[in-house]
Amino acid sequence: MKSYKKYIAPFLLAVSVAGLPACNKKLDVAPGSYIVPDQVKDESDVAAELFGAYANLLHYDAYGERAIVIPDLMAAEGELSFEGTFLTYREYQDKSQLKTSSIAESIWQRGYKTINNVNIVIGNIKLVSDDNKKTIEGEARFIRGLMYFHLCNLYGKPYSAGAVTTNPAVPLILDPIIAQADLEKGNQPRATVDAVHKQVLIDLKFAAENLPEESENGRANKYAAYAILSRVYLAEGLYKEAAEAANTVIESGAFVLAASFDKVFNNASNTLEDIFAIQQTNQSNAGTVDNGIQTFYGARSTGGRGDINVTLSSLPYEAGDDRKSFSYEGEGIAGNEGDYTGKWKLQYKVYTVVRLAEMLLTRAEANLRAGTTVGNVPPLDDVNAVRRRSHASILTAVTPDIVVAERIRELAFEGDKLWTYKRLKKNVGPLTYQDDKLVLPIPQRETDVNKKLTQNPGY
Structure with missing residues (x-):
């Protein structure tokens, strides 16, 4: 090579x-x-x-x-509200x-x-x-x-x-x-x-x-392809295939959950949780003007427009879950005040497209719906791995609906x-x-x- x-x-x-x-x-x-x-x-x-x-x-x-x-x-x-001045949004x-x-x-x-x-x-x-x-x-x-x-x-x-x-x-x-x-x-x-x-x-x-199995940050490798394949199979209701694609990524050992939820985001380069992510800089991101994820989701104090306020309590998270408090107060360009997600707080950082937590939740849900044991890991263990990282309580049982609810909270x-x-x-x-x-x-x-x-x- x-x-x-x-x-x-x-x-x-x-x-x-x-x-x-x-x-x-x-x-x-x-x-x-x-x-x-x-x-x-x-x-x-x-x-x-x-x-x-x-x-x-x-x-x-x-x-x-x-x-x-x-x-x-x-x-x-209800989990977010567009409060900005752009009517098209x-x-x-x-x-x-x-x-x-x-x-x-x-x-x-x-x-x-x-x-x-x-x-x-x-x-x-x-x-x-x-x-x-x-x-x-x-x-x-x-x-x-x-x-x-x-x-x-x-x-x-x-x-x-x-x-x-x-x-x-x-x-x-x-x-x-x-x-x-x-x-x-x-x-x-x-x-x-x-x-x-x-x-x-x-x-x-x-x-x-x-x-190849490895690639430079911002470029695709075989596991990025398997991760997107898992999404396609989920969309088609092919749950065994979705579980297998997600499992290929998980079992590769190339990715691990970030040590804490806050460390998944606002990074200068990929974390070990990122399967595929794009690398924003002050050259590639239009966020300095009127566009970009951080522009809309970031308050004015962080360089954004502050157009999108969030209400994390509507998701909902339980007490003690780090994801419940992963927000900050700020003001938007339209004069709106409220909470902003911490996921897209800082400019010119890595924007994750697909990450390991999603693969764990995909494998759990797909195995439950297909009645399969792909990976030989109980779905409960996959879900609890994601919850444990955020200090949410450990579950004793899981259903497909519980996995989906966890997915909505984790990937909000x-x-x-x-x-x-x-x-x-x-x-x-x-x-x-x-x-x-x-x-x-x-x-x-x-x-x-x-x-x-x-x-x-x-x-």
Whole structure:
């Protein structure tokens, strides 16, 4: 893998400290930009596109903010409240977003820019040396699988709603768009939920089989792929498979729970609990202006806007649980005062995408629902491992519902609740799990350009 490691430094320059000179000027390609075919000439050019895709994951239209904040707002039932001045965000909490929503449009565009980056990588994988080919393609397929699962969740009905072979999700574009003549490739109809899920599984399985066990912070390895696979299997109700994917991560021994709950967050680099996380810096995070997870969830005293107040007592936590007090008082830009979650308190820190605590809870729930013993660890032990870390009381019995309640408490404000409710067919307040307003509109800009696209009901 020696030849592959030579691209680590340019990656950090291109993504973490953009603007400094890189070893290869083609690494300065703007994330998501289209390049003409004769610019992709060698392995370094392919790597540049891969790093552009990683840079896109940092963006506030992806895991730098909206992949977390928008599902949180849509699933809110009193545990958070948007008190800021941006009406476009308040609409998502109120479930009153319009088909002209700029947020829905930006998430879509960033998703497909990212997908195009990795399609260019995969389409030019022949230029990569044999030593690096599987790893680079594995990373590209991990990102593509992650993004298509993300877009399918947002713009399509949940898998649990059934009719997966007819319910539309998002267009499946697997070929690179690198020139004007290729634009028609992007004018595809919406693929079904089933078709998108099948492609996601193909990509993530390839990544799991071909990626190394270790990687640099911010880059995918095989366990990141297995972790996202566990989410896909949960969404499909394939509990044995979900337990097995989560168990692969747990039993690897590569990850351990942080010593205390507060040490999971606001770190300068990955903790041993982080399976996949993005690395924010003052270059990659738009939080210094009006966007970013910390911008919305952080009070003004910490450099944020303080738009989202939280009420931890509504979750609820028991007395003595460290998670119950993991908040601080502050003020928002709109003059609102209240509590803020401690998870996203500080600027320019690691934003975890998936961590070990989730895998323990996934294995516990999946084993209970499937009646399996994957990992040969009782579900009660998995749940208590998570609770013990936060000084919550030790349980003597556990059911699937108890595991789900623990999941909601542990992963609060990490973008998980909406997807958990949808897969379990739970109402979000007065709305059913498949209500039209729990699905984003297909952007008006896209339907205007691509007449093959159909709009979601309710818009």
